[in-house]
Amino acid sequence: MPSRLDAHSTLPPTPERLVILFTDILSITATLSTRPLSTSADATAIDIDTLSFSYGEQVALDTLSLRVAVGAVFGLLGPNGSGKSTLLSLLTERRRPQSGTIRLLGEPLTARLRARMGVVFQEPSLDPHMTVIETMRLQARLFALPGAAATRRTAQLLDTVGLADRGSALTATLSGGMKRRLELARALIADPELLLLDEPTLALDPESKQRLWAHLREANAAGLTLLVATNDVQEAERYCGTVALLSAGKLVAQGAPSELRHGLRREAVRIEWRDGAVPDDGLLEALPGAGQIRRAGQVAHVTVDAAAPFLARLFERAGERIHAVRIEESTLEDVYFQLVGRAISQPSPHEPPA
């Protein structure tokens, strides 16, 4: 093994180096015991059975059952307070289920099982006083990766997420997108089989979002199972092979986005009314072909079988009230609204703690 003291020549001398050297020696042995000798024959990465959790009187998860196949990109879609973050906190054992069972990668939850998982949390989770390299190496040691492997894997992952030239930068100096990519690289350090992501692209600009998903898809193509909690409909539609819609801690529907949209009206019309000209609810409901109707201020969103005849009738009845219209494909947002009667952007009435 190459000398780690050389690799850490920029670090202060004495006790820390000795501790690092000691832990490296230990980790070589420890790595041998972190992985199972063979991959589980069970093709289910996540198996949740009638899981319930409440914060006092407030129900966060209500007899939720889910199965996520190995290799899937599985989205948990729901508004704030629908139970997504609670579910992830139960999967990472930050909280204990009050009833029901969880099996990950074919095993019940244990601390040792977490060696096969990675987590990207919703909230920032970097030590601002550590550098990028130190952040990665700490994680490598927590996951008992031997020194040489940790160094190699760190270099490889930082290169993949475009942070190779920022290794000695303090994490406090990184942009929001860079921090998120570092958190992703950190979660991948031990080459997990399952990656849990809680709102991974929250507050990211479109370019950073796209870059992050490019890395996630690459990791998924290499066999990683992804469970992504999100309230971003477009993200779920675009990237998730299977989506579970959650409302108030219950599973409302599950399937591929196209399957979930099946049976829903094909198109949607977004209508922006003129100032002070918002019509009564009955106007749109009375129009033939109108499906689900959502309203937000001066904007109405209506699912329809065919947009053209619907719009012709709308202009005939209320053309003078219309400021603008846009024809869209119906989305999972429409599916959610149809099933729950509330938009995803609208939080649950009793939002539990994250």
Added chain:
Amino acid sequence: MIMELTAIGALVARDLRSLFRARSQLYSSVLFPLMLLAIIGTGVSEGLQPAGVSDYVTFLTPGIIVMTALFSSTFSSASYYQDRDSGMLRVLLASPHPARVILFAKALSAVVIGAAQALLVLAAAATIPAIDFEWQYGVAGSLALAFFAILVLNFFLAGLGQLLASRIASMQGFHLVMNLVLFPFLFFSGAFFPLDNLPLWLHMLGRVNPLSYAVDMMQLALYAGDDDGFFGLPLDIAVLTALAAAIFYVAASREVGADR
């Protein structure tokens, strides 16, 4: 077990690195006690020599070392809040280790840092000509006892700090409690004046004060010319060790929340 030791080593290394980086904290943690030693020691020696104390500066040194450990444990325990607020505690608890391993590592960091700082103050004090240690168990024996006292005291304080940090929601509240509770404890621990001739109520408070046993042990190692002490060495060792083991165990085995 090996995996746990690796993680503990990594977390201790991380906290040591933070300490080396925060040089102002490192320097002040050693210089401030020495400054107190010089100012209070000289001031009291010249005008307020307490009864039964022949060499006040030397008498004060063991108490100042205990105070150093107290300061250090307060700072180190505050890192629990820094980790919680930065989200790092969540990351650590999602690693493949039980929470008690993470908490043990955090507490061990506090012990290592606190003990190192206290030993640095002891080493610096030993070079000051005005301080004349008695070394009643011989230099090696007395140093070994001082080292043992510092170590056990730091286990006690690190455990107590962690326990308080887990019960108090904010860092401000934590510092307030440490200042309001622990520092008065320091004042009637025998660190600054002997407990022998105090009024009964203060004397009794001194007897139930865990810090008194640490100060007594340190004074036996460095200052006292005979092995009597206030409590006696066997009682000092028994009480402080039992308290440190109990509180450290409770602190490291409690449920921990990673969220604010």
